Amino acid sequence: xxxxxxxxxxxxxxxxxxxxxxxxxxxxxxxxxxxxxxxxxxxxxxxxxxxxxxxxxxxxxxxxxxxxxxxxxxxxxxxxxxxxxxxxxxxxxxxxxxxxxxxxxxxxxxxxxxxxxxxxxxxxxxxxxxxxxxxxxxxxxxxxxxxxxxxxxxxxxxxxxxxxxxxxxxxxxxxxxxxx
Numbered sequence: 001x002x003x004x005x006x007x008x009x010x011x012x013x014x015x016x017x018x019x020x021x022x023x024x025x026x027x028x029x030x031x032x033x034x035x036x037x038x039x040x041x042x043x044x045x046x047x048x049x050x051x052x053x054x055x056x057x058x059x060x061x062x063x064x065x066x067x068x069x070x071x072x073x074x075x076x077x078x079x080x081x082x083x084x085x086x087x088x089x090x091x092x093x094x095x096x097x098x099x100x101x102x103x104x105x106x107x108x109x110x111x112x113x114x115x116x117x118x119x120x121x122x123x124x125x126x127x128x129x130x131x132x133x134x135x136x137x138x139x140x141x142x143x144x145x146x147x148x149x150x151x152x153x154x155x156x157x158x159x160x161x162x163x164x165x166x167x168x169x170x171x172x173x174x175x176x177x178x179x180x
Contacts (some may be wrong), residue, residue, distance in 0.1 A: 003043050003107030014118040015086035017134060022073030024153025026134050027064040028125055029058060033138050034166075037145050040111045041159070045148040049159040053141050056163025063170030067129025073147045074109040082125075092172045105149055115142035119130070137166035 013032025020026055034057025041157070042050035075083070097110035119135040126132060144162030147154045 003040055004110075005025075006036045006039035006147060007097075007111040007114075008036070009033075010040070010112040011090050011118075012036070014115050014138070015090070016074075017081070017131070017138070018082050018086050018118050018122050019079055020074050021069055021076055021131065022071040023064055023066075023068035023130060025072045026068060027061045030064055030134050030138060031061045034141060037111050037115060037138075037141050040108045041145050041148055044105065044108060045159070047101070048156050049148070052156055052159040052163045053144065054112075056166040057137070057141055057175050059163075059167040060134065060170055062084065064130060064134055067170065069128070085121060086118065089121070093117065104134040108145060108149065109152055110143055112142045115139070128148060133169045133172060137169040140165035141167070 010033050011164045013034070013036060016025055016029030016032060020029060034054060038050045038054040038057065041053055093110050093113035096113060097106045115138055122135045123132055123139075125134075140162040141168045144158045147158035
């Protein structure tokens with residue numbers, strides 16, 4: 001039950017990132033998504049691995065609070081398709097995680113599918129630097145979370161590498177496309 005709640009927190013955080021454009025809501029969404037993924041990883045991989053993800057996400061959240069459009073800017077005009085995407089992605093990932101696949105780790109699969117799906121959709125639909133870098137950082141954390149699904153123990157290195165990507169993504173330069 002704890003894992004399902006953590007996976008729901010990850011979906012809620014990613015939904016906030018999809019629905020928001022301001023730095024405060026992006027930071028809150030990143031904090032929620034990171035917390036959800038780290039808690040699910042904690043259940044399967046342990047404290048050090050989850051701590052690495054949480055630390056990388058925390059640094060990303062602090063960077064997000066200092067960079068990007070000011071304010072919350074939650075559900076700006078024209079964001080109804082984004083709301084539909086959040087609901088549909090959550091339902092689809094929930095269906096796949098709990099009914100189509102079998103075995104342990106349904107919460108981890110749900111959390112990773114929602115973070116990767118919604119993060120990828122947000123990367124493709126936005127040209128705002130802060131949105132792109134937040135989504136890329138969370139994509140790295142979610143992909144690293146899948147290291148716990150295999151039979152062989154990978155050690156903390158996938159989680160540390162993802163934390164470094166999430167931490168460094170906030171400082172990457174992003175060029176705006178040239179207007180023709």
